[in-house]
Amino acid sequence: MTRPTRAIVLGGGWAGMLTAHVLTRHMESVTVVERDVLPDGPRHRKGQPQARHVHILWSSGARIVEDLLPGTGDRLLAAGARSIGFHSDLVTLTASGWQYRFPATQFAVMCTRPLLDWVVREPILAAGRIELRERTEAVELVGDRTRVTGVRVREVPGGEPELLEADLVVDATGRASRLGPWLSALGLPAVPEDVVDAGIAYATRLYQAPEGATTGFPAVNVAADHLTKQPGRFGVVYPVEDGRWMVTLSCTRGADLPTREEDFASFAQRLRHPIVSDLIGVAEPLGPVFGSHAGANRRLYPERMAEWPEGLLITGDSLAAFNPIYGHGMSAAARGAAALDQELRRAGIGSAGTRRIQRALSEVVDDPWIMAGLKDIAYVNCRNLSKDPRLTGPDTAERLKFSDFISNKSIRSPQVCEIVTSVLSLDAPQTAMGSTRFLSLLMKDTSHPDLAEPPFRPGELELVGLTSPSPAGRGVLD
Numbered sequence: 001m002t003r004p005t006r007a008i009v010l011g012g013g014w015a016g017m018l019t020a021h022v023l024t025r026h027m028e029s030v031t032v033v034e035r036d037v038l039p040d041g042p043r044h045r046k047g048q049p050q051a052r053h054v055h056i057l058w059s060s061g062a063r064i065v066e067d068l069l070p071g072t073g074d075r076l077l078a079a080g081a082r083s084i085g086f087h088s089d090l091v092t093l094t095a096s097g098w099q100y101r102f103p104a105t106q107f108a109v110m111c112t113r114p115l116l117d118w119v120v121r122e123p124i125l126a127a128g129r130i131e132l133r134e135r136t137e138a139v140e141l142v143g144d145r146t147r148v149t150g151v152r153v154r155e156v157p158g159g160e161p162e163l164l165e166a167d168l169v170v171d172a173t174g175r176a177s178r179l180g181p182w183l184s185a186l187g188l189p190a191v192p193e194d195v196v197d198a199g200i201a202y203a204t205r206l207y208q209a210p211e212g213a214t215t216g217f218p219a220v221n222v223a224a225d226h227l228t229k230q231p232g233r234f235g236v237v238y239p240v241e242d243g244r245w246m247v248t249l250s251c252t253r254g255a256d257l258p259t260r261e262e263d264f265a266s267f268a269q270r271l272r273h274p275i276v277s278d279l280i281g282v283a284e285p286l287g288p289v290f291g292s293h294a295g296a297n298r299r300l301y302p303e304r305m306a307e308w309p310e311g312l313l314i315t316g317d318s319l320a321a322f323n324p325i326y327g328h329g330m331s332a333a334a335r336g337a338a339a340l341d342q343e344l345r346r347a348g349i350g351s352a353g354t355r356r357i358q359r360a361l362s363e364v365v366d367d368p369w370i371m372a373g374l375k376d377i378a379y380v381n382c383r384n385l386s387k388d389p390r391l392t393g394p395d396t397a398e399r400l401k402f403s404d405f406i407s408n409k410s411i412r413s414p415q416v417c418e419i420v421t422s423v424l425s426l427d428a429p430q431t432a433m434g435s436t437r438f439l440s441l442l443m444k445d446t447s448h449p450d451l452a453e454p455p456f457r458p459g460e461l462e463l464v465g466l467t468s469p470s471p472a473g474r475g476v477l478d
């Protein structure tokens with residue numbers, strides 16, 4: 001077997017850039033093919049419409065990025081991103097009630113998505129080890145059912161098709177991936193697929209936060225209660241750079257999502273608590289409302305194919321995309337980049353190597369997949385088109401009940417919360433919630449009583465010009 005030398009990554013988004021960066025450690029040349037022109041600053045672009053909406057980067061993903069690109073965390077903070085401690089810096093109403101603000105054990109980076117992408121992309125490209133083909137789209141894979149040998153691309157708009165030969169092609173073109181038709185043109189059957197679609201829709205608007213909110217004011221989240229069997233309504237007010245709040249309102253199928261500016265505030269008033277609406281009331285809108293309907297959980301299982309062409313990998317949203325409410329997409333993609341690095345360090349590509357590596361990439365999406373799938377099937381009107389026995393089998397109802405029981409404990413018990421948060425942040429595997437230690441913690445009744453009001457610290461609401469609705473400080477335990 002000749003030593004692989006040329007890798008081509010299709011898509012220069014989050015997964016594509018991290019993957020290309022990892023590949024520069026193992027391949028002689030790496031090319032990224034990207035349909036857009038990638039901005040040289042934190043700016044929006046057409047190929048990433050989701051970037052208008054709230055994006056959090058969980059600590060697990062942030063740590064991987066830091067490992068791959070040392071200094072990223074500091075550069076994000078210097079550019080105005082906030083590191084929000086879970087749960088010390090978050091006021092959140094869960095389906096089970098208000099979450100106590102226990103001392104943080106995990107964190108999430110909060111800033112706009114264009115800033116995140118730019119801060120990560122810049123040093124990757126500046127290292128000069130990647131050839132970037134912008135304004136170029138991948139149109140088909142080249143090869144046969146046993147091996148992919150390259151990709152046909154063309155400049156947009158209207159360029160002539162051009163063949164780029166490669167030893168390894170990685171599809172990182174995101175939710176819009178054309179992998180199905182590309183494989184079919186090579187004579188391969190459809191890749192097995194699972195879909196769980198709760199009909200998630202997002203509406204997002206940026207606000208100038210009151211001056212006092214720029215540091216120290218917590219992130220705020222009001223979630224739906226799936227147990228009511230009504231369509232879910234959610235709202236978050238998350239801090240982003242330049243003293244702004246990003247307000248995202250979202251819903252499951254059947255609730256009317258606001259698409260017009262005049263309906264935005266009234267939707268917020270209909271959430272389970274008025275705090276999001278109150279915060280919108282003291283902030284100044286900075287632009288229009290953006291909508292998104294890209295919220296279904298969709299997962300491919302390339303590892304289950306009887307035949308898989310050598311020289312082809314899938315990663316990022318092309319492989320598995322999740323309901324964005326759980327904030328898992330970017331961390332899952334970062335875990336994929338880390339898994340790729342580990343596999344290439346361990347054994348290189350080698351004989352039948354692509355299949356082995358793809359299995360490793362597929363493994364790391366299983367936890368976010370099952371977490372999101374299980375939560376989403378609890379919503380009324382969810383379309384469960386999955387064949388995953390964990391989501392369709394006889395014990396699914398029991399799993400749902402257990403998940404609700406855990407959530408209920410987690411908001412009021414610091415020890416339970418620590419483990420649940422490590423799983424939710426993808427820092428620990430799902431199996432951590434099946435350990436003997438965890439199960440015995442669940443059974444102990446060390447939990448705090450219900451919180452009647454949002455657990456703001458004394459003086460926090462005053463920072464943004466609101467008055468405390470109740471004796472302030474309850475539920476803040478750090």
Ligand SMILES: Cc1cc2nc3c(=O)[nH]c(=O)nc-3n(C[C@H](O)[C@H](O)[C@H](O)COP(=O)(O)OP(=O)(O)OC[C@H]3O[C@@H](n4cnc5c(N)ncnc54)[C@H](O)[C@@H]3O)c2cc1C
Nearest residue numbers: 011013014015035047055056138174316317324327329330
């Ligand atoms: C509304 C919303 C909110 C979200 N919130 C969060 C969150 O809070 N936290 C989180 O972790 N994740 C979140 N996600 C998920 C996150 O956006 C994705 O997981 C992440 O962007 C995946 O990266 P990717 O590189 O696979 O895809 P993308 O970042 O979408 O990149 C795909 C790239 O491929 C390019 N491309 C597409 N087709 C072609 C082609 N044929 N040829 C060349 N280039 C092509 C596109 O231009 C784009 O640059 C959210 C998603 C949505 C929809």
